[in-house]
Every structure is written in structure tokens, then in C-alpha cells.
Amino acid sequence: MPLRTTAVSQLPVAEVLDDVAAALRRHRRAVLVAPPGSGKTTLVPPFLLTSGLCPSGEIVVLQPRRVAARTVARRIAAGLGEAVGGRVGYQVRFDKKTSDRTRIRVVTEGILTAWLQRDPELTGVAAVVLDELHERSLHADLALALVKEVQEALRDDLLLVVMSATLDAEPVAAYLDGCPVVSSDGRLHPVAISHLERAPEGRLEDTVVAGVLAVIDGSPGGDILTFLPGVREIEAARRALVERAGERGWDVAVLHGRLDPAAQDAALDPGPRPRVILATNIAETSLTISGVAAVVDSGLAKVMRFEPSLASGRLTTERISRASAEQRAGRAGRLGPGRALRLWTVHDERTMAAFDDPEIRRVDLTGMALELRAWGVTDAAAFPYFEAPEPERLAAAEATLATLGAIDALGGLSALGRRIRRVPASPRVAAFLVAAADAGALHAASRWAAALELRGAGEGDLAARARTLDRERHRGADRLASQLARAVSRGGRDSGDTSDEALAGLLLAGYADRVARRRTPGSDRVQLVGGRGARIIGDPGHHELIVALDVDGGRRGEQAASLVRTWVAIDEAHLRAHRDWVEEDRVRWDEARSRAVAERVARFGDLVLARDPVPLTDRVTAQELLLEHASRDPAGAVGTPSDKDEVLLARLVTFARAYPERELPETREAWIASALPILCSGRAGFEDLRRASLRGALMDALAWDDRRRLDAALPERLEVPSGSRIAVSYQLDGAPVLAVKVQELFGLDETPRVADGRIPCVVHLLNPAGRPLQVTSDLASFWTRTWPEVRAEMRSRYPKHRWPEDPTTAVASRRTTKGPRR
Secondary structure, X not given: OOHHHOHHHHOHHHHHHHHHHHHHHHHOEEEEEOOOOOOHHHHHHHHHHHOOOOOOOEEEEEEOOHHHHHHHHHHHHHHOOOOOOOOXXXXXXXXXXXXXXXXXXXXXXXXXXXXXXXXXXXXXXEEEEEOOHHHOOHHHHHHXXXXXXXXXXXXXXXXXXXXXXXXXXXXXXXXXXXXXXXXXXXXXXXXXXXXOOOOOOOOHHHXXXXXXXXXXXXXXXXXXXXXXXXXXXXHHHXXXXXXHHHHOOOEEEEEOOOOOHHHHHHHHOOOOOOEEEEEOHHHOOOOOOOOEEEEEEOOEEEEEEEEOOOOEEEEEEEEOOHHHHHHHHHHHHOOOOEEEEEOOOHHHHHOOOOOOOOHHHOOOOHHHHHHHHHHOOOOHHHOOOOOOOOHHXXXXXXXXXXXXXXXXXXXXXXXXXXXXXOOOOOHHHHHHHHHHHHOOOHHHHHHHHHHHHXXXXXXXXXXXXXXXXXXXXXXXXXXXXXXXXXXHOOOOOOOOOOOHHHHHHHOHHHHHHHEEEEOOOOOOEEEEOOOOEXXXXXXXXXXXXXXXXXXXXXXXXXXXXXXXEEEEEOOHHHHHOOOOEEEEEEEEEXXXXXXXXXXXEEEEOOEEEEEEEOOOOOHHHHHHHHHHHHOOOHHHHHOOOOHHHHXXXXXXXXXXXXXHHHOOOOOHHHHHHHHHHHHHOOOOEHHHHHHOOHHHHHHHHOOHHHHHHHHHHOOOEEEOOOOOEEEEEOOOOOOOEEEEEHHHHOOOOOOOEEOOOOEEOEEEEEOOOOOEEEEEOOHHHHHHHHHHHHHHHHHHHOOOEOOOOOOOOOOOOOOOEOOOOX
């Protein structure tokens, strides 16, 4: 049946279908931008079928969500006057309705990725339609890049259409080598938008209920679709609304991803009375919910933010973008004029982001990295993405793949990696299931896997969660467990150990980097492999070791306390059997004792589980550790040097100052640091270090030529005219000091110098009692200018001693009393 004869042909996009056809005939690619409710999803796939653009082969339509894929297939089929499963079918994870006659196949993102991996040429496919690309899901971005490669390398006849309601089209068109952009500005029905006058206060459910009741009382003329961020908020609003809406003759329905397909489909069909449908953003795109005439929008959504440095994510409630708000409002204009009440102010709207962050910027990239390896990409950083991920995020994903054993020595997928990729679950869960299949515990493990994959299945102990789901005969968990088990193995019963303890051990295949130890017995605080601290929900009882399966990174990045939402207790015996278990003797630095100590350490990865002291035999490592820690504060490490040590240090500092060309240490601390390697040799702690000879180490640290020069140029004693050898007091700052009785310098008219005459001494002239008489650095000047005055004073004080008029011609003597006159 030709599409143009159906009622849907009146949708606004019908006016630009010929432009889409022209673009595809010229370029094989096109970007279509049209507002919500304009008919792009409903019209374009059948148009490709009936226009002659795709005379043979399938038209594959990519939808971001399973519920949308099923409803889109039904709508397209209805437009062709058919039922789903004929020319129009759908295929989502674990659910498929197609036949040999199917020409339009609506699929979810994972299905298209798997199809491309299985058959890169997309044999039998005439066109690929990427719908709702504005959501920028990880799989959609990947599909865009892969289909582009297929077109360019293998299938120049393949058609590609990218569609969106709110996408910034030019970057996509540029990525697709400048393909045409077709725009449809029309909306089938107008939507009147209103805002709150004041910012809402109090609980979210109260604000939502007030908004819904205001719309009900305004007689919307149809159902009201209400957007909330998550299931918990939906339930709170439902409890608060159901009675008050019932009094007005309204029913309350819910729509979210945790519902089974039948319950989701039921929410899409009209009921006997008008309804308030409380939904997450699952209802934001591609869904036409029959009878909706109004939208009440909380302006919030649940967003996963993955933190690569922690290898964990956090689910946060965030404000939506203006583009998302436009999408939501468009739900009210599908079947007639509608209205949208936005539960925020006009001012707040101006501060909202224009578009939502793409998933490639905020989610775990391990699954994408796995797909790229399967595609043959060994350098994921060099892959031609539409928008490249941050290197840190990509590196974290690659590290996880390596931890799982999914990468071989050549950088491609290992045999284990290929098995993991075939399981329709997260790579960690898939690794667990593969290990369980090998251990003969697949079906029991699939119950745990279902509990892990099902959002909202509870928190705390995974084993207890799985038992609860079994006891409640949870249909979603039962179905998912069976489907996961079939994806790994086609038959057979469990023949291995299926106890909780054994399954916990098998979880190490996917979560070895999530092992944690309680900080103290009975504490809710744990330390994970990698050093991260966290708090656990629930009580593992006497167990001290857990595997942290769902770790929330916290609200403030690396400074936050992480929260382990889901965990399972594990016995040490399973850790001992794993490749990451290590027992080793090692030497470490004990800060409390300020020394290197030896111990026998048992650890899992870098998580230390036990340490016992052993005799220190590795003296080399001990002295290396001592040197490392002593180097942080050399002067403090060696303690208080002796007087002789200080004398040498001052002499060495003077030496460096006098001979800069030798490039020697210039400070006391630098000289001590230079001696540390010798001081630390054969020693283990600061106490040992302080008993060592600093003076000996300083001299040993000197090169032979420097040592010889030091002794010659900066002697410890200088000979004066009296024949005495007077000790030189070298200073850390300033010139050397020579303290000598004045009578021993008679006959000397130049100031004593050291360092080959480079440095004059400061002479402390002493009286006969050995007390300071005068300080000078210019002896000749002292004799001529100051000596007469000094002589006059000293003669009266020490009349028995020699005080010649001309000391430069007098005979120096150790004796200071009068002798024969000359």
C-alpha cells in the first residue's frame, strides 16, 4: 500500500520527503532535522521502501530504547495497513518479531552493533536510518562511525539517513563529508508552553502533584504525560497523586524501563478514563502515547556519570537541557493541540544547557572499547569518532578490558574477549557468566547476573537479592536469567559447585579490581583494590572481605566517600586461587619507627590483607629506603652533628664559596645531603644513621682532587709569625676567623688569607688575657691607625707586657711579657 494514501502522509515531514530522496540519490547520505511530532520516524522508513530508493534489501531503523523500537514498528506497520511481523518488524535484546517478508526492521542500538560485527558488509541491507541521534547514546555514536566506514570501504550503494528533532545538524553533516541537511520546520499541532512564576520549593512530588492537578482542573482534553527523573520519584508522586486524581475521575499509570514489555505497552494505550502517566525520559522520544494532550515536566533526569579515576560511576539527578525540554513538550502535540507545563521559571530556562552531554563524555566506555577491538581497532584513540572521548575515559576502559583478560598480545580481542563480547550484558557481568559456564555453574550464576543487570532489584548483598527475586518469582529476572544463560551456552545443567561461596569466587572474573576489605572488623567502611575508601550498604556479618559490584563514586569526585550499593561476601580461599593473589617478603619503611623493616605480605592486587614481621636480610633495599626518607630532611635525619662535624661543614661551605668553578654544594644542608649515600650504606634507620660518623662520610664524599685541595687551601690551622699554628674558625656565612694574641702577629703587615689568597681572614686580636682586643680584616690599617691608641691603653693595663711603638718591626713571640729591648 503506498504511503501517500494513508492518513499519516499529512504529517509535516511529508513535505520534505522529496528533498530527502534527492539528497540520497546524489550523496547516499542525508541529515533530517524535524521537530517532535512532525512525523520523521513514521514517514521516512516507509518512504524509503515505497519510493524506489530501496527496491530490494532491508531498511534498518535504529532506535535508542526497546519500548520505542516496538511502538515505532507498530506505527509504521499501521501506516502501511499491516500488522507487525510482516513487511515491518522489530528486533530488540531477547525479543524479535520479523519474518521472511520483513523489509523495515526497527532495532535497538546493541542489535545494530552486533549485526555490523557479524556482517560488516550488512548483506541484504539497503539503508540504515539512525533515529533520535540527538540523544547521543554511546551505541548511536558508534553505529554512526561504523556505518560510515562500511559505506566508504565496502558498500558505496548503502543509504544512510540521520534523523533528529533537536540536533545541531552541521557537525554531523560535516562528519559525513558535507552531506545535505534537510529541515522540516512544521509541527502537526501547536503546543502552548507555560512556566511557574516562582522557583519550586519543597518536595519534588508535591510540586509535580500541584502541577498535574492544575492541568487537570484546566480540562486538558486528553491524558497528561508527566516526566520525572526516576522510578523512586515516580512512586512518590503516584502515592501522593492517586487519591486526589481519582476524586476527579482520573487514573494514574506509570511508564519506565523496569517494567516488563507488556506493562510498558499497556501504558501506551488509552484507558477507560483519562490518565496521568508518570514516566521517565523513556517517553521523551519516538513514542506516541495515545490520547496525550498535555505534558507536565519536572525538568529533571537521572544521569550516569562515570569517573575513570575511580573506575566507578554515580547516578545523579540533573536538570535537563533546553533541547530535551523541547522533546518532552512535543509529546503533547502529536494528536492535536496541546499544552506543556514546565515546573521551572522562564529565568531558570535561560540558564539551562542547550543540549544534553553525549554519553561518550560521561559513561563507562568499556563496552565500546570491546566493540572497537572486535572491529579490528587496536588503537582506540586513533579511531575516527564523530566526537572523540576524553583520553582518560578511554584509558580506563582499556585498563578494564586488560583486567578482564579480553585483549591478546597483539592488541586484538583474545579468545576470552570474543566470548565476553557475545554476551548481551556489561563486559564485567559477561566475564562472570563465561567463567561460570566453564565451571559448570552457569544457570545459578545467571540468577546473580540478572539481579546485577536489573535496575531497581534492590541494594546490599547480591546473593540475598537473587534469592529474593527467586522467591518472588520475578518475571523480569527469570526471563533475563534464561536469556543470559542461553547466550553463553545452549544447554546442559549445572554440574559444578553453585554455592554462594563458589559463585562469589567466579565473580572475580569480572570484578577482581573491586575486591575490598573492611577497615576494622564489623565496620561499614572498606578499602578497595586501588586504595579507594568506601562505605557499604548492608552488613556482611562476620565476613571481612567483599566484592564491590556496584560502586557509586560519590558526589564530589575524588574527594567524596564512595558508596558500595551492591556487594557479595567472599572467602580468602577464592582470592588465594586467583592470579592477583601475591605472597612476598618485602622491605618497607615504618614511619613510626623511622626505619626499614622486613615483613611477609599477603595481598590481592595492591590490597594488603596480612603482614607479618620477618628478619631484615635485604640490606640493599633497606639502605635505599633509608636514603629516600633521609633525603626529605637531610639535616633532621642525621640529628645534631658534633662540634667537629660543624667545623668541617663550615670549612666545606667556605671551600665551595672560594672555588665556585668546582661546582660543589653551597650550603650546610646540601653538604649533609651529599654525604647521605655513604652514611646510609649498610644501615636501616635514622637511629643507625645518627650513630654514624658524619665527618668521615663528608670527607669520603669528596673527590680525591677536591679533598687534596681542601687540605692545602683551607687548612685547619694557620702558622703565624710567632711560630704558633692557630686554629682557623671557618664560618657558614662570612669570612674565616683567626683568633690570636696580638704579640704573636708582630712583624706581619698583611692580613692572613686562605684559599690561595682568595679569602682574607677576619682577625680577632686578643689581649694577654686572651680576651678580644680588636677585630680587623685589614691588619696593615690596624697597625698604622688604631695601634697607637690600643698601645696606650694596654700599656697602662698590662705594663709587664710588650707594646712596641712599631709592631711591624717588632719580633713576634708566644711570650707576651717584656724581654730584651731591640
